[in-house]
Amino acid sequence: MTCRRGFTLIELLIVVVIIGILAAIAIPKFANTKEKAYIGAMKSDLRNLATAEEAFFYDSATYTTSLGAMNNFSASTGVSLTVNEATPQGWSATASSANTPHKCYLFSGTATPVGSATTEGRISCS
Numbered sequence: 001m002t003c004r005r006g007f008t009l010i011e012l013l014i015v016v017v018i019i020g021i022l023a024a025i026a027i028p029k030f031a032n033t034k035e036k037a038y039i040g041a042m043k044s045d046l047r048n049l050a051t052a053e054e055a056f057f058y059d060s061a062t063y064t065t066s067l068g069a070m071n072n073f074s075a076s077t078g079v080s081l082t083v084n085e086a087t088p089q090g091w092s093a094t095a096s097s098a099n100t101p102h103k104c105y106l107f108s109g110t111a112t113p114v115g116s117a118t119t120e121g122r123i124s125c126s
Helices: 009-060
Strands: 079-087 090-097 100-109
Touching (some): 009 079, 009 090
Antiparallel strands (some): 090 100
């Protein structure tokens, strides 16, 4: 009898099938993580916008719809911010991203609530 070394074709096929099953389980998990990262960037930008609006209010006694008027403020790459309303009593804003269909909303003061935001100062995404 000769001693043969190596794997049989069946053993190799079983390993390939197991790797395929693990990949099928892992890939959707990573896609979900990517979606959460885009939403996290939008929420972070809305928090930074709130700080910039309050700094602008401190200087001029009113809020602004112009992102350029706020010193040293810029949105993250891929995130689009829109200040919907700005009065001396409050403001509201919407954040969106080209990478996800979700949007996030925030309002402060007596501004009209926008999107799914129902509580002042609390970011809401839908």
